[in-house]
Amino acid sequence: MKYERFILWNGKMLDTTNEQPHIDLEERGLQFGDGVYEVIRVYKGTLHLLDPHITRLYRSMEEMELTLSLSKAELIASLYELLAKNQFQEDGIIYLQISRGVQPRVHTFSFDATPTIYAYIRKKERPALWIEYGIRAITEPDVRWLRCDIKSLNLIPNVLASTKAERKGCKEALLVRNGIVTEGSHSNFFLVKNGTLYTHPANHLILNGIVRQYIISLAHTLHIPLQEESFRVHDVYKADECFFTGTTFEVMPLTHLDGTAIQNGQVGPITKLLQKTFMQSFSTSSVFWS
Numbered sequence: 001m002k003y004e005r006f007i008l009w010n011g012k013m014l015d016t017t018n019e020q021p022h023i024d025l026e027e028r029g030l031q032f033g034d035g036v037y038e039v040i041r042v043y044k045g046t047l048h049l050l051d052p053h054i055t056r057l058y059r060s061m062e063e064m065e066l067t068l069s070l071s072k073a074e075l076i077a078s079l080y081e082l083l084a085k086n087q088f089q090e091d092g093i094i095y096l097q098i099s100r101g102v103q104p105r106v107h108t109f110s111f112d113a114t115p116t117i118y119a120y121i122r123k124k125e126r127p128a129l130w131i132e133y134g135i136r137a138i139t140e141p142d143v144r145w146l147r148c149d150i151k152s153l154n155l156i157p158n159v160l161a162s163t164k165a166e167r168k169g170c171k172e173a174l175l176v177r178n179g180i181v182t183e184g185s186h187s188n189f190f191l192v193k194n195g196t197l198y199t200h201p202a203n204h205l206i207l208n209g210i211v212r213q214y215i216i217s218l219a220h221t222l223h224i225p226l227q228e229e230s231f232r233v234h235d236v237y238k239a240d241e242c243f244f245t246g247t248t249f250e251v252m253p254l255t256h257l258d259g260t261a262i263q264n265g266q267v268g269p270i271t272k273l274l275q276k277t278f279m280q281s282f283s284t285s286s287v288f289w290s
């Protein structure tokens with residue numbers, strides 16, 4: 001299955017049935033992973049949590065000294081145009097990438113390259129069964145660089161960890177640095193102990209997920225105590241509930257870690273409450289909630 005027909009390509013709407021995007025061999029995104037990206041959820045043709053994604057994107061660019069001539073408002077307008085042009089009404093994602101541009105290959109970048117920007121839509125269903133019953137994960141050493149707060153294209157440690165998890169029949173890898181649980185390979189992580197939610201602080205060791213931020217705001221609204229505090233793997237085994245969060249994961253319960261069940265592999269009540277409240281942010285009809 002391919003992405004939808006019209007793509008946003010360097011300021012133009014390209015019809016991929018007539019024309020394919022051309023990527024130069026010396027595009028720095030290709031050669032160095034010198035760029036940033038966002039994955040934005042689309043529910044029934046509607047962009048979800050768009051503004052925080054765009055804010056994070058511009059922050060990532062700033063941290064990478066990557067300057068785009070497009071304003072946030074212009075970028076947002078072109079994403080709406082992308083949806084409209086494809087007449088997209090389903091569940092999917094928009095993948096949006098901005099890389100440094102084309103330059104003769106040397107490590108040092110100069111500021112005269114024009115950034116390459118593209119975005120496309122791909123259909124993606126909600127992982128409803130995993131959300132209902134939970135998933136299994138493995139632990140993996142967190143060997144990433146120390147600027148995990150930047151959503152850069154450099155994802156090899158995440159890619160390797162995720163692939164290892166899949167080979168072991170698991171849906172996610174829980175990353176551990178110096179004994180501390182940081183986050184998943186493509187998600188953030190929370191645990192519940194004695195009614196309080198815990199998650200790693202939003203510093204340089206994790207990506208401050210948009211769904212993470214949303215869940216933190218929901219916890220405040222629902223009067224669930226929350227601590228942005230680090231914890232260890234043995235705390236996960238002793239937790240009352242655990243879940244990952246992410247744009248495509250939503251609120252994803254963790255039932256087994258490295259083959260051991262957490263709380264008999266059941267999805268806990270606080271996780272269910274957050275799932276239900278999260279779902280209300282994009283849907284008024286209920287799918288499996290009663």
Ligand SMILES: Cc1ncc(COP(=O)(O)O)c(C=O)c1O
Nearest residue numbers: 186187188207209210211246247
């Ligand atoms: C390393 C990492 N952490 C966390 C997340 C979750 O972020 P978000 O909620 O913005 O999707 C992602 C998403 O891809 C990720 O790659």
